[in-house]
Amino acid sequence: MSKIFTFFIFVSFSFSSFGQVFEEVVRGKLDLRNWNPDTQPVVSLDGEWIFQWEQLLTWNELANGSKTYADFSTPWSEQLINGNKLPNNGFATYGMEIILPIGTEEISLQVPAFFNSYLLWINDVLICSNGTVGLNKTEEVPEWKPQSVNVKLQSNTVHVVLQISNFQDTRGGAAQIIKISNGTKLIQISARDNITGSIVFLIFIVIGVVGILVYYISRQKNILFYSLVAITFSIRFLFSDMYLHYDIIPFEIPWGIAVRVEYATIPLIVIWSVLFLAGQYPNEFKKPVRSFFLLASGLFLILNIFIGFQFISQLLLFMQVTSLAFLVYSIFAIISALLYERVGAWLSALGLAIFVLVGFYNIAIIVSGGELNRIIIYVGYTIALLLNALSLFYRTEERIAKEARNKLSYSDFYLDTDK
Numbered sequence: 458m459s460k461i462f463t464f465f466i467f468v469s470f471s472f473s474s475f476g477q478v479f480e481e482v483v484r485g486k487l488d489l490r491n492w493n494p495d496t497q498p499v500v501s502l503d504g505e506w507i508f509q510w511e512q513l514l515t516w517n518e519l520a521n522g523s524k525t526y527a528d529f530s531t532p533w534s535e536q537l538i539n540g541n542k543l544p545n546n547g548f549a550t551y552g553m554e555i556i557l558p559i560g561t562e563e564i565s566l567q568v569p570a571f572f573n574s575y576l577l578w579i580n581d582v583l584i585c586s587n588g589t590v591g592l593n594k595t596e597e598v599p600e601w602k603p604q605s606v607n608v609k610l611q612s613n614t615v616h617v618v619l620q621i622s623n624f625q626d627t628r629g630g631a632a633q634i635i636k637i638s639n640g641t642k643l644i645q646i647s648a649r650d651n652i653t654g655s656i657v658f659l660i661f662i663v664i665g666v667v668g669i670l671v672y673y674i675s676r677q678k679n680i681l682f683y684s685l686v687a688i689t690f691s692i693r694f695l696f697s698d699m700y701l702h703y704d705i706i707p708f709e710i711p712w713g714i715a716v717r718v719e720y721a722t723i724p725l726i727v728i729w730s731v732l733f734l735a736g737q738y739p740n741e742f743k744k745p746v747r748s749f750f751l752l753a754s755g756l757f758l759i760l761n762i763f764i765g766f767q768f769i770s771q772l773l774l775f776m777q778v779t780s781l782a783f784l785v786y787s788i789f790a791i792i793s794a795l796l797y798e799r800v801g802a803w804l805s806a807l808g809l810a811i812f813v814l815v816g817f818y819n820i821a822i823i824v825s826g827g828e829l830n831r832i833i834i835y836v837g838y839t840i841a842l843l844l845n846a847l848s849l850f851y852r853t854e855e856r857i858a859k860e861a862r863n864k865l866s867y868s869d870f871y872l873d874t875d876k
Contacts, residue, residue: 480492480500481503481504482502482503482504482505482506482529482553483504483505484505484524484526485505485506485507485524485526485552485553485554486553486554486555486556487500487502487504487553487554487555487556488556489555489556489557489558490556490557490558490559490613491558492557492558492639494638494639494640494642498638498639498642498828499567499636499637499638499642499643499828500636500637500638501634501635501636502529502553502555502617502634502635502636502637503529503530503634504528504529504553505526505527505528505529506526506527506529506551506552506553506619507519507520507524507525507526507551507552507553508525508526508527508533508538508549508550508551509522509525509549509550510525510533510538510543510547510549511547511548511549512548512549512550513548513550513590513592513620514550514552514618514620515578515581515618516552516578516580516581516616516618519550519552519618520552520554520616525538525539526538527551527630529551529553529631529634529635530631530632530633530634531630531631531632532545532572532628532629532630532631532632533547533549533629533630533631534628534629534630535628543629544629545623545626545627545628545629545767546594546623546624546625546626546629547622547623547624547629548590548591548592548620548621548622548623549620549621549622549630550618550619550620550621551618551619551620551621551630551631552616552617552618552619553616553617554614554615554616554617555614555615555616555617555637556613556614556615557610557613557614557615558613559613560613561610561613561639562609562610563607563608563609563610563639563640563641564607564608564610564615564637564638564639564640565605565606565607565608565637565638565639565640565641565642565643565644566579566584566605566606566607566608566635566636566637566643567603567604567605567635567636567637567638567643567646567647568585568603568604568605568606568635569603569632569633569634569635570587570600570601570602570603570633570700571587571619571621571630571631571632571633572621572623572625572627572628572629572630572631572632573587573588573597573599573600573601573621573622573623573624573625573627573712574586574587574588574589574590574591574597574598574599574600574621574622574623575587575588575590575619575620575621575622576590576619576620577617577618577619578616578617578618578619578620579608579615579616579617579618580610580611580615580616581616581618584606584608585604585606587600587601587602587604588600588712590620590621590622591622591624592622593624594624594625596622597622597623597624597625598712599623599625599712599713600712601700601712601715601716602700602703603647603699603700604647605643605644605646605647606644607640607641607644617635619631619635625712625713625766626765626766626767626770627716627766627767627770628770636828646828649832650699650831650832651699651701651704653831653832653835654694654698654699654701654831654835655701655704655705656835657694657835657838657839658691658694658695658701658705660839661687661688661690661691661694661839661842662687662688662691664684664687664842664843664846665684665685665686665687665688665691666684666688667684668680668681668683668684668687668846669681669684671684672684677849677853677854678732678736679733679736679737679849679852679854680849682729682730682732682733682736683733683845683846683849685725685729686726686729686730686733686842687842689722689725689726689729690722690726690838690842692718692722693719693722693723693726696715696718696719696722697719697722698831699831700715702715713766716766717761717762717769720761720769720773720776721758721761721762723757723773723776723777723780724753724754724755724757724758724761724776725754725758726780727750727754727779727780727783728750728751728754728755728758730783730787731747731750731751731754731783732751733845734787734790734791734805735747736857737805737848737852737857738790738791738793738794738799738802738805738852739857740794740797741790741791741793741794741797741799742786742790746786750779750782750783750786753776753779754776754779757772757775757776757779760772784813787809788809788813791805791806791809792806794806799852800851800852800856801847801848801850801851801852801856802848804844804845804847804848804851805844805845805848805852807844808840808841808842808843808844808845808848809841811837811840811841811844812837812838812841814837815833815834815837815838815841818833818834818837819834
């Protein structure tokens with residue numbers, strides 16, 4: 458296991474060096490005249506952007522007016538800007554200038570989903586947008602759709618202007634980073650990730666549907682819960698990160714429904730995983746702990762349906778902490794199963810280890826500022842799912858019932874049998 462961990466950390470930092478960030482936007486400017494795309498293919502546009510609250514401005518208006526600066530990767534409502542704490546709802550303009558190497562003719566940009574509508578301009582040309590930017594809730598149409606676009610350049614000076622509005626009681630402004638590359642590299646990466654994500658979605662949904670059919674034949678509840686985990690993960694692939702539902706689902710889903718579906722997948726994954734692991738390892742997954750996770754997740758699921766987005770955003774952190782606690786307890790339970798030499802526990806342990814290592818990789822990339830390779834994440838999730846499918850062949854209901862009958866008690870360890 459230690460060799461696997463070492464290998465995964467090596468892979469993580471290998472990919473984190475790809476696109477590692479050496480420059481940062483300072484007071485609205487980024488000097489990339491010495492940028493070498495061969496050694497640093499991707500650059501993140503993080504740092505201090507020019508910021509004007511409740512104004513939708515052009516570059517000339519930003520450059521010639523009084524300047525205020527904001528941290529681009531932090532929502533405007535979660536930082537002090539010019540000494541002020543801004544509300545979630547409102548609209549603003551971000552801007553910055555890039556000086557590229559002379560002779561740069563084309564760049565590509567990776568634009569994440571901002572909160573909640575935006576217009577992105579490069580040298581006064583509209584490049585891409587999400588939803589409809591508005592001055593109030595009536596005018597605004599929110600949308601979350603990451604995009605990768607290419608831009609032809611006439612000079613090596615690039616003026617970037619981002620107009621954002623948010624009137625949906627969620628976090629306001631930018632929370633992720635725009636990235637650029639020379640040529641069309643980010644377009645190629647985006648296409649690769651979309652294809653890979655769509656394939657993994659199909660794998661998970663097929664596994665889930667086949668599992669449900671097997672359940673109707675065998676009537677083993679663990680197979681049902683496993684299938685529901687797979688199906689819920691497939692739904693999450695559609696409604697988070699790359700938001701593949703825009704490409705896969707043939708009709709448009711309203712933003713408000715899509716967001717609630719995304720948030721609902723977190724407690725649903727916890728619920729089905731709790732029931733699955735508790736069924737697989739009833740002696741190790743204690744009933745009080747199981748009940749806590751089921752109640753906490755069920756409560757969030759109900760609140761997600763009925764309450765407003767302002768409160769959902771606040772509760773989301775609680776659900777994320779609950780999910781992390783569940784993961785920690787699952788590790789403890791699986792280790793206990795290994796120590797008790799439960800049949801098939803090594804498959805569950807290996808699947809969980811891969812899942813955790815994928816999480817470590819994700820964190821390592823975020824911390825290092827590198828370019829996330831989603832193939833590693835998708836392949837890791839798929840292998841983890843298949844390993845748990847294999848564990849079902851060992852962890853049959855008959856085997857689990859036999860382990861329950863043979864469970865050791867306190868007296869087996871501490872009573873003096875010599876008397």
